[in-house]
Amino acid sequence: MDQPNDSPSGIRQIARQAGVSTATVSRVLNGSARVSDDTRARVLKAVTQHNYRPNAAAKALATRxxxxxxxxxxxxxxxxxxxxxxxxxxxxxxxxxxxxxxxxxxxxxxxxxxxxxxxxxxxxxxxxxxxxxxxxxxxxxxxxxxxxxxxxxxxxxxxxxxxxxNNSRLASDAVAHLAALGHQDIAVLHGPTAANDRMRHRLIGVRDAAQRNPAITLTEIESPIGAAGGAEQLAAWVESGRLPDACLCLADVYALGILHEAQRRAIRIPDELSVMGFENLDWTANSAPRLTCLSLPxxxxxxxxxxxxxxxxxxxxxxxxxxxxxxxxxxxxxxxx
Amino acid sequence: MDQPNDSPSGIRQIARQAGVSTATVSRVLNGSARVSDDTRARVLKAVTQHNYRPNAAAKALATRxxxxxxxxxxxxxxxxxxxxxxxxxxxxxxxxxxxxxxxxxxxxxxxxxxxxxxxxxxxxxxxxxxxxxxxxxxxxxxxxxxxxxxxxxxxxxxxxxxxxxNNSRLASDAVAHLAALGHQDIAVLHGPTAANDRMRHRLIGVRDAAQRNPAITLTEIESPIGAAGGAEQLAAWVESGRLPDACLCLADVYALGILHEAQRRAIRIPDELSVMGFENLDWTANSAPRLTCLSLPxxxxxxxxxxxxxxxxxxxxxxxxxxxxxxxxxxxxxxxx
DNA sequence: AGGCGCCATGTAACCGGTTACATGTGGCAC
DNA sequence: GTGCCACATGTAACCGGTTACATGGCGCCT
Missing domain, CATH: 3.40.50.2300 (Response regulator)
Known part of the structure; x- marks a missing residue:
């Protein structure tokens, strides 16, 4: 009947209920110092009774x-x-x-x-x-x-x-892989490089690899990233009557377009054209055919x-x-x- | 030379620098009350000079x-x-x-x-x-x-x-759509329903729709969610020599398996079998053929x-x-x- | 001139934790 | 018995904001 004030909140309430100080409650909750088993039990009981949850903002403020x-x-x-x-x-x-x-x-x-x-x-x-x-x-x-x-x-x-x-090195690796498969006439489908360092580095890597291997003939094709770019390019090749040995897609999604268009036009992949992706997006494991990819880590x-x-x-x-x-x-x- | 203490931090530092109280700084920063243009300018100058950023924890604590x-x-x-x-x-x-x-x-x-x-x-x-x-x-x-x-x-x-x-209603809608296309022998590929309310409701919706339309013959096939389930089922149908009119895949990924297997076995989709998905995942717009889907909102x-x-x-x-x-x-x- | 109210601003308590330091108690060695 | 230490615990300042309330200056009305 001589309550100094009605209901303090938060840790002070728990402290009062458990008959300890706020410091002790804090110690129990953070395991930051030895507390007697008895006291700890009392505090934990009060905590669960009130289903107390420490205020993250206050904690953050105090602990920085x-x-x-x-x-x-x-x-x-x-x-x-x-x-x-x-x-x-x-x-x-x-x-x-x-x-x-x-x-x-x-x-x-x-x-x-x-x-x-x-x-x-x-x-x-x-x-x-x-x-x-x-x-x-x-x-x-x-x-x-x-x-x-x-x-x-x-x-x-x-x-x-x-x-x-290292996007350059990765791209070189991809080209080397295609070369190792015996491909020499290699096309690379890439996105705009102006505002995209990533794509630019990939393209540099491709060129490096081609330069290191004189057998390779490289064709670079820029197209906005998307399946349409791949589809259009395959169409262009078919209509020109000349397919490259392999097409490296510096974004997987180009390959989707190629695969789709190849199916429409009955171009057999990989028999008439090897296609390789660069990211290993989820769908590449389930496309028809499943897509050979460099897999980003x-x-x-x-x-x-x-x-x-x-x-x-x-x-x-x-x-x-x-x-x-x-x-x-x-x-x-x-x-x- | 009569500094009371060296360097207060945060809002107090800004207040001192601008020659105002912390309350005024707070008011400027929150636009919570009228402040004279002159004062506001001084405060803002101090803020940018110190490139001051209010402490979110303190703010959260004070404002709850x-x-x-x-x-x-x-x-x-x-x-x-x-x-x-x-x-x-x-x-x-x-x-x-x-x-x-x-x-x-x-x-x-x-x-x-x-x-x-x-x-x-x-x-x-x-x-x-x-x-x-x-x-x-x-x-x-x-x-x-x-x-x-x-x-x-x-x-x-x-x-x-x-x-x-409402998964049930959606599933009913999907079945109705297939029925409207003239399909009567409809298979539904679904996942385990025991621990999955979502799948259970979808299946209920499918059954409801089938019940409402006596022309429909429904075959339910349960399989773990994944492309393999679709591929295996198509294989089973082909080997049994009997395909349903349409297959509703209560998870899109089944359809991926079906499409893939259909291609391998030269089953023409949709001519020999209509396939429909239920989620409209990204790849469905690029598969071969592109997948008809109910599209989750x-x-x-x-x-x-x-x-x-x-x-x-x-x-x-x-x-x-x-x-x-x-x-x-x-x-x-x-x-x- | 006196009174009133408005407006800009300051003062200081408060939010709910943490923690340095102070305090009290008991055990043990001498 | 005294002194010392270890240990459990309490006290209270502090973290950095917000905001209710107080204050003081100024213009305007009577």
């Missing part, structure tokens, strides 16, 4: 840790990114971090904005997809004093740590990115660039010549 | 708002969920909310745990995929006093608001879910169930009989 990591990506509607995020989320959750995803639909200004958003939100680290961004982006992230990495590319000379792969990259960031955040380990190798998945859209 | 919404889904490695999250993220971001995604890999206990995780994190609302969960889940969410909705299902009789579609559902939650959080509007209709995308894997 949000345990939140942000990923800024173009879109989730692309299985590569979705798979990447899936792995990230898994690894981060296992280490007690939450993943916040922000998408920007391939727009630089929007990407910058979303980075700013996640910084406001208190992300402890930011994972950015790709290496070409608004020039203000690295400044923004750096002045916020938040660790950040670029992913999907390996660029050890960059000022920013990168977790990814998305899962390994995701695991390594998450683990690298966790090690940095938890143990202060430096963020070191990582380069992942791709594997080549041999299926039925290519054949030995 | 985290402006965070959580989605708990099975996985991102499924284009339906990825698309759903993509839309959610878009809509929420536009309203100033952040989306936190937690995945549970189709495991009930894990789903419960992830819900608990996002509550700890301070999510202001939780979007849960599906309607069948660990029995403790609704209790958990309800006692946390956080609004939550189930998605991908419409169940107006449920105690929990649902944003989704993922995007509409995502928009409505986000908007419903935003309206609830921002304006206190009640969360009302919503039922979305599917459209049927007619492509080349079905034909009029």
């Amino acid at each position: 840790r949000t345990r939140t990591v942000a990923a800024v990506i173009p879109t989730l509607e692309h299985s590569i990114f979705a798979k990447f995020m899936n792995v990230l989320e898994d690894e981060l959750a296992a280490a007690g971090y939450s993943l916040v995803i922000a998408t920007h639909r391939f727009d630089y200004r929007s990407e910058l904005k979303r980075c700013s958003d996640v910084l406001h939100l208190g992300a402890e680290a930011v994972i950015v997809s790709g290496a070409d961004h608004d020039p203000e982006l690295p400044t923004l992230l750096a002045t916020a004093n938040v660790p950040f990495v670029y992913t999907s590319v390996y660029a050890p000379d960059s000022a920013v740590p990168t977790f990814g792969y 998305t899962v390994e990259m995701g695991q390594a990115t998450a683990r690298g960031i966790i090690a940095h955040l938890d143990d202060g380990q430096p963020l070191a660039d990582a380069d992942f190798a791709a594997t080549i998945v041999e299926r039925e859209s290519t054949r030995q010549r | 708002r985290t402006r965070t919404v959580a989605a708990v889904i099975p996985t991102l490695e499924h284009s339906i969920f990825a698309k759903f999250m993509n839309v959610l993220e878009d809509e929420l971001a536009a309203a100033g909310y952040s989306l936190v995604i937690a995945t549970h890999r189709f495991d009930y206990r894990s789903e419960l745990k992830r819900c608990s995780d996002v509550l700890h994190l301070g999510a202001e609302a939780v979007i849960v995929s599906g309607a069948d969960h660990d029995p403790e889940l609704p209790t958990l969410l309800a006692t946390a006093n956080v609004p939550f909705v189930y998605t991908s299902v419409y169940a107006p009789d449920s105690a929990v608001p649902t944003f989704g579609y 993922t995007v509409e559902m995502g928009q409505a879910t986000a908007r419903g939650i935003i309206a609830h959080l921002d304006d206190g509007q009640p969360l009302a169930d919503a039922d979305f209709a599917a459209t049927i995308v007619e492509r080349e894997s079905t034909r009029q009989r």
